[in-house]
Amino acid sequence: MTTPSAARVVADERLARIALSRLTEPGDTRMAALVSRHGAVWVHAQLAAEFDPAGMRSDVAARLGSMDPQRDLATAERLGIRFVIPGDAEWPRPIDDLLVAPPVQERGGPPLGLWVKGPLRLDQVGRAVAVVGSRSATTYGADVASELGAGLARAGHTVVSGAAFGIDQAAHRGALAVDGPTMAVLACGVDRAYPLAHKTLLDHLAGTGAVVSELAPGCSPTRLRFLARNRLIAALTRGTVVVEAALRSGALNTANWASRLNRPLMGVPGPITSAPSQGVHQLIRSGAAMLVTAADEVLEVVGGAGEYLLEPKRGADGARDRLTQRQRQVLDAVPVERAASAPSIARTAAIALLDVQASLLKLQTKGLVEPVGHGWRLAAAARSSSRE
Amino acid sequence: MTTPSAARVVADERLARIALSRLTEPGDTRMAALVSRHGAVWVHAQLAAEFDPAGMRSDVAARLGSMDPQRDLATAERLGIRFVIPGDAEWPRPIDDLLVAPPVQERGGPPLGLWVKGPLRLDQVGRAVAVVGSRSATTYGADVASELGAGLARAGHTVVSGAAFGIDQAAHRGALAVDGPTMAVLACGVDRAYPLAHKTLLDHLAGTGAVVSELAPGCSPTRLRFLARNRLIAALTRGTVVVEAALRSGALNTANWASRLNRPLMGVPGPITSAPSQGVHQLIRSGAAMLVTAADEVLEVVGGAGEYLLEPKRGADGARDRLTQRQRQVLDAVPVERAASAPSIARTAAIALLDVQASLLKLQTKGLVEPVGHGWRLAAAARSSSRE
Numbered sequence: 001m002t003t004p005s006a007a008r009v010v011a012d013e014r015l016a017r018i019a020l021s022r023l024t025e026p027g028d029t030r031m032a033a034l035v036s037r038h039g040a041v042w043v044h045a046q047l048a049a050e051f052d053p054a055g056m057r058s059d060v061a062a063r064l065g066s067m068d069p070q071r072d073l074a075t076a077e078r079l080g081i082r083f084v085i086p087g088d089a090e091w092p093r094p095i096d097d098l099l100v101a102p103p104v105q106e107r108g109g110p111p112l113g114l115w116v117k118g119p120l121r122l123d124q125v126g127r128a129v130a131v132v133g134s135r136s137a138t139t140y141g142a143d144v145a146s147e148l149g150a151g152l153a154r155a156g157h158t159v160v161s162g163a164a165f166g167i168d169q170a171a172h173r174g175a176l177a178v179d180g181p182t183m184a185v186l187a188c189g190v191d192r193a194y195p196l197a198h199k200t201l202l203d204h205l206a207g208t209g210a211v212v213s214e215l216a217p218g219c220s221p222t223r224l225r226f227l228a229r230n231r232l233i234a235a236l237t238r239g240t241v242v243v244e245a246a247l248r249s250g251a252l253n254t255a256n257w258a259s260r261l262n263r264p265l266m267g268v269p270g271p272i273t274s275a276p277s278q279g280v281h282q283l284i285r286s287g288a289a290m291l292v293t294a295a296d297e298v299l300e301v302v303g304g305a306g307e308y309l310l311e312p313k314r315g316a317d318g319a320r321d322r323l324t325q326r327q328r329q330v331l332d333a334v335p336v337e338r339a340a341s342a343p344s345i346a347r348t349a350a351i352a353l354l355d356v357q358a359s360l361l362k363l364q365t366k367g368l369v370e371p372v373g374h375g376w377r378l379a380a381a382a383r384s385s386s387r388e
Numbered sequence: 389m390t391t392p393s394a395a396r397v398v399a400d401e402r403l404a405r406i407a408l409s410r411l412t413e414p415g416d417t418r419m420a421a422l423v424s425r426h427g428a429v430w431v432h433a434q435l436a437a438e439f440d441p442a443g444m445r446s447d448v449a450a451r452l453g454s455m456d457p458q459r460d461l462a463t464a465e466r467l468g469i470r471f472v473i474p475g476d477a478e479w480p481r482p483i484d485d486l487l488v489a490p491p492v493q494e495r496g497g498p499p500l501g502l503w504v505k506g507p508l509r510l511d512q513v514g515r516a517v518a519v520v521g522s523r524s525a526t527t528y529g530a531d532v533a534s535e536l537g538a539g540l541a542r543a544g545h546t547v548v549s550g551a552a553f554g555i556d557q558a559a560h561r562g563a564l565a566v567d568g569p570t571m572a573v574l575a576c577g578v579d580r581a582y583p584l585a586h587k588t589l590l591d592h593l594a595g596t597g598a599v600v601s602e603l604a605p606g607c608s609p610t611r612l613r614f615l616a617r618n619r620l621i622a623a624l625t626r627g628t629v630v631v632e633a634a635l636r637s638g639a640l641n642t643a644n645w646a647s648r649l650n651r652p653l654m655g656v657p658g659p660i661t662s663a664p665s666q667g668v669h670q671l672i673r674s675g676a677a678m679l680v681t682a683a684d685e686v687l688e689v690v691g692g693a694g695e696y697l698l699e700p701k702r703g704a705d706g707a708r709d710r711l712t713q714r715q716r717q718v719l720d721a722v723p724v725e726r727a728a729s730a731p732s733i734a735r736t737a738a739i740a741l742l743d744v745q746a747s748l749l750k751l752q753t754k755g756l757v758e759p760v761g762h763g764w765r766l767a768a769a770a771r772s773s774s775r776e
Contacts, residue, residue, distance in 0.1 A: 025721075025736060063735070140659055194725065220723035222736065227720075248706070269657030269669060271528055272681040281657060284672065284679045291672045291679065293660040318636070332615075333413075335608035337582065347451070348413060348610065 014113070016040035017085050018069035018216065021112040023047070023060065026214045027228035032109025036099055040112065076115065076217050079191050080206075084122055085113040092122040095235045101260045104253070107228055110235075111214035117190045118210035120158065120181055122236075128158035128183065129302055130233045130258070132251045133167025133243035134276045141167055141244035141276055144268055146174035148241060151295025153180020157302070160185060160237050162229065163198055163205065167243045167251070176204060183210040185232050187225040189217040212236075230254040239264035239302040241292060245279035252279050259288055264301045266292040319366060319381065326351065330359040331368055336383060339375030402501070404428035405473050406457035406604065409500040411435070411448065414602045415616035420497025424487055428500065464503065464605050467579050468594075472510055473501040480510040483623045489648045492641070495616055498623075499602035505578045506598035508546065508569055510624075516546035516571065517690055518621045518646070520639045521555025521631035522664045529555055529632035529664055532656055534562035536629060539683025541568020545690070548573060548625050550617065551586055551593065555631045555639070564592060571598040573620050575613040577605040600624075618642040627652035627690040629680060633667035640667050647676055652689045654680040707754060707769065714739065718747040719756055724771060727763035 017040040024031045034043050050061040073083060084090045098110040116122060129152050131145055145167045149159045153175035161168040163184035175182035182205060186194065190211045193199035205211050214232065215225060230250065234240055234257035242265070245251035258265045267289035270277030283289035292298050300310050320328060333349035334340065340348075346356040360376055363369040368382040405428040412419045422431045438449040461471060472478045486498040504510060517540050519533055533555045537547045541563035549556040551572035563570035570593060574582065578599045581587035593599050602620065603613060618638065622628055622645035630653070633639035646653045655677035658665030671677035680686050688698050708716060721737035722728065728736075734744040748764055751757040756770040 025738070059735075140661070144660060220726055220728070222721055222723055224720040224736075268660060269665075269672075269679070270660075271658055272532060272656060273528070277657075278681070281679060281681050284657075285681075285685070291657070291669060293666070293669050293673075297673070332612040333610055335610055336614075338608055340608070347447075348612075350413070 011041060013040050013087070014083060014085050015069040015073065016044040017112040018072050018083060019044055019064055019067045020047075021214065022067055022069075022072075022216055023063060025224055025228070026111060027103075027107035027109060027224075027231060029103050029106060029109045031112070032099070035112060036110070072216055076191075079117070079217060081115055081117045081190055081217055083113050083115055086110075090116075090121050090123045092125055092236055094238075095232065097261050098231060098235050101231075101235075101257070104227075104231075104256060104260070107224075108231060111232060113214065114232075115190050115213050115215070115217060116210055117206040117212075118183075119208065120183055120210035122210070122212070124181075125158045125160070125183065125236055127156065127302070128160045128237040129298060130160045130237040130240040130254065131167065131171035131243060132161055132230075132233060132240060132254045133171075133245050134249050134251060135164050135166040135168070136246070136276060137166035137170065137244050138270075138274060138276055140270060140274070141268075142170040144270075145170035145243045146177070148243065148268070148295050148298065149174025149182070150178045150180070152298060153182060154178045155295070155299055157181075157238075157299070158183055158209070160233055162186070162233060163194075163202055163211075165195060165197075169198065169201060171243070172201060172205060176208070179208075181209055183212060183236075185229055185236065186211060186213040186221070187215070187229040188221040189213060189215050189219045191217040192220070194221055226250060227253055231257045234258040234261055234263060237263065239266060239298065241266045241268065241298055242280050242283060242289065243268045244270060244274075244276035245283075246276050247279050247282065249276075249279050252283070255283055255289065265289040266298055266301060268292060319368060323363075323366075326355060327359045327362055330356050331363055331378075331382065334369055334376055334378050334382075336378060339372040339377035341375045345376065399429060401428050401475070402471060402473050403457040403461065404432040405500040406460050406471060407432055407452055407455045408435075409602065410455055410457075410460075410604055411451060413616070414499065414613055415491075415495035415497060415619060417491050417494060417497045419500070420487070423500060424498070460604055464579075467505070467605060469503050469505045469578055469605055471501050471503055474498075478504075478509050478511045480513055480624055482626075483620065485649050486619060486623050489619075489623075489645070492615075492619075492644060492648070495612075496619060499620060501602065502620075503578050503601050503603070503605060504598055505594040505600075506571075507596065508571055508598035510598070510600070512569075513546045513548070513571065513624055515544065515690070516548045516625040517686060518548045518625040518628040518642065519555065519559035519631060520549055520621060520628060520633075520642045521559075522633050522637050522639060523552050523554040523556075524634070524664060525554035525558065525632050526658075526662060526664055528658060528662070529656075530558040532658075533558035533631045534565070536631065536656070536683050536686065537562025537570065538566045538568070540686060541570060542566045543683070543687055545569075545626075545687070546571055546597070548621055550574070550621060551590055551599070553583060553586075557586065557589060559631070560589060560593060564596070567596075569597055571600060571624075573617055573624065574599060574601040574609070575603070575617040576609040577601060577603050577607045579605040580608070582609050614638060615641055619645045622646040622649055622651055625651065627654060627686065629654045629656065629686055630668050630671060630677065631656045632658060632662075632664035633671075634663050635667050635670065637664075637667050640671070643671055643677065653677040654686055654689060656680060707756060711751075711754075714743065715747045715750055718744055719751055719766075719770065722757055722764055722766050722770075724766060727760040727765035729763045733764065 149171040158181040159175040161171045240258035267280040346353040537559040546569040547563040549559045628646035655668040734741040
């Protein structure tokens with residue numbers, strides 16, 4: 001720590017926000033409210049004025065005095081990192097919804113600013129989708145996240161996640177695999193590789209997409225910062241998809257934020273025997289999340305009105321679908337196992353015998369029934385589909 | 389076929405119902421409505437009166453004339469099969485809901501009667517639950533169905549299914565494994581073993597539970613009869629659980645009947661990559677079915693009001709849950725990877741240094757933090773749970 005000096009007067013909104021963000025933890029609702037009402041310059045001036053030379057009164061003022069946001073900014077710029085604040089063209093407007101969303105454990109509010117590394121502009125994430133989930137993902141979950149990431153990115157939606165192990169990583173990689181846009185939001189400085197094993201991934205993201213954080217370069221991750229980070233993932237996106245989340249997974253915190261922000265929340269189901277799917281199943285059971293099974297179902301939810309309308313899924317047309325009404329009635333009356341005589345089939349179908357005989361011959365040419373002795377029975381193809 | 393003789397006068401409601409059930413296919417809504425309004429004796433008399441000796445006018449009357457319901461009943465009794473009709477003490481009242489449920493493809497209505505083999509009484513199935521699904525089940529689906537069957541039967545609920553391969557079989561076996569009540573509803577006579585490979589299962593069910601059908605002994609299964617049978621499974625039960633169902637599975641027909649009967653419909657999710665789960669996922673997506681993951685969740689739905697109230701699932705309490713509020717705040721401020729000094733942690737947590745130091749020592753005794761040089765870092769136990 002440097003020796004406290006007289007608090008600098010910071011006249012610039014950007015520099016004031018940098019200093020204030022270093023003073024408080026992310027998601028400090030009081031600070032967010034103050035800055036939103038009075039601007040960072042005013043708040044900074046108020047807090048800095050409390051400085052007293054004996055160091056008895058205000059640690060806050062002392063800390064403000066020891067900061068050099070100008071230098072922070074210069075250092076960041078050298079690292080290719082920019083600091084985006086409200087009013088900048090690049091400021092992502094949807095994130096301001098955090099001003100009105102109810103806080104979680106007194107944490108909330110928009111960030112004082114966002115440190116960004118990478119060519120992807122934050123104001124272009126209006127169609128972004130969050131894909132989040134457990135670090136301890138199964139291969140099933142990772143495959144699904146990767147497929148979703150690829151499908152969403154291919155449709156032009158930015159895939160937003162947290163660059164963690166498991167689902168996060170798989171979602172980013174899915175988007176990268178199709179050269180699609182993807183963005184990581186971190187709980188530490190964007191110059192830090194956390195987890196270290198994801199250094200290459202993060203470099204790649206910073207090279208083609210964006211790495212974002214409300215924490216200044218150099219800051220370390222803490223649990224509280226992960227929780228605060230989750231609100232940004234929810235707020236930066238049009239909707240959040242939870243792929244796998246155990247009952248106490250942090251992904252459920254992101255899900256909670258999506259709900260508080262009135263953003264659509266979606267969940268991918270999995271085996272009920274799989275612990276990492278339990279949290280997702282509970283979100284769906286409680287009605288908080290909609291069940292989704294593919295990227296196109298996510299697009300239907302987050303797309304513009306009428307942009308992605310899905311036909312309800314149905315099985316492939318069977319031979320049965322291409323029959324006339326009468327042929328179907330006759331087919332339905334042919335016993336599943338034994339053969340039956342045409343008159344018996346006619347009675348079961350309640351159709352005249354001559355018509356039944358004509359239909360049976362048609363059905364035979366289609367390979368659906370076969371003659372046996374004096375009767376008819378279902379051919380193997382029809383048998384397998386007739387019982388359910 | 390015997391030679392048509394003068395139509396017998398059938399004065400007995402039970403015998404008239406047997407004759408009429410042989411005349412029409414199950415689920416004939418016109419017949420069900422007529423019999424429900426006028427009684428089977430009257431309907432039988434009207435149809436039999438159309439008999440003309442030249443056989444020119446009415447095949448119906450001729451067929452009625454050739455029937456011998458008295459003999460049918462005697463034969464059935466010798467096989468240990470009873471015929472239950474409305475008015476009998478054993479008649480399952482919930483099935484009468486079929487009178488008002490909208491028909492599917494002109495099929496519907498209550499059965500004219502139910503042939504029953506086995507000690508389980510139909511009037512004791514008020515708390516029954518249907519567990520249905522694909523014949524081509526996965527091992528996952530079969531395991532789940534079996535677990536559900538066992539769980540429901542253990543709680544005293546009769547498990548109702550169709551004795552088919554796959555999910556049906558697994559559900560029955562689950563109930564049998566705990567010596568619980570279970571009932572099969574067939575699309576053929578209850579004296580028939582269909583599928584033949586399930587002869588032992590059906591014998592077992594008839595020995596300890598019940599095998600039920602609206603088709604007279606000896607009747608063969610047809611596709612139409614399977615569809616009609618499905619409405620009985622839905623109507624006999626308080627709710628229907630679909631475990632696995634491909635997009636065109638017959639289990640979806642049973643599901644449809646449950647919805648038409650205003651019975652709760654539930655679905656067990658599975659991997660989105662598994663075709664036999666697609667139909668279930670669609671039921672949940674459309675809002676038709678509620679997602680369930682265990683027998684107790686089914687019981688909560690089908691049980692009496694307040695009988696089975698579940699606590700929402702939550703993960704096991706971690707060490708974190710047993711901390712004081714202050715200790716948690718301090719723990720959340722300790723960096724995830726590197727060590728930090730106590731003053732730095734105090735600033736992050738916004739708590740006085742003395743209190744932080746006291747908390748750190750407490751957290752150390754709990755194995756959550758450890759001293760490193762002049763600082764503190766998270767212990768391995770806390771590290772793994774702090775990032776999400």
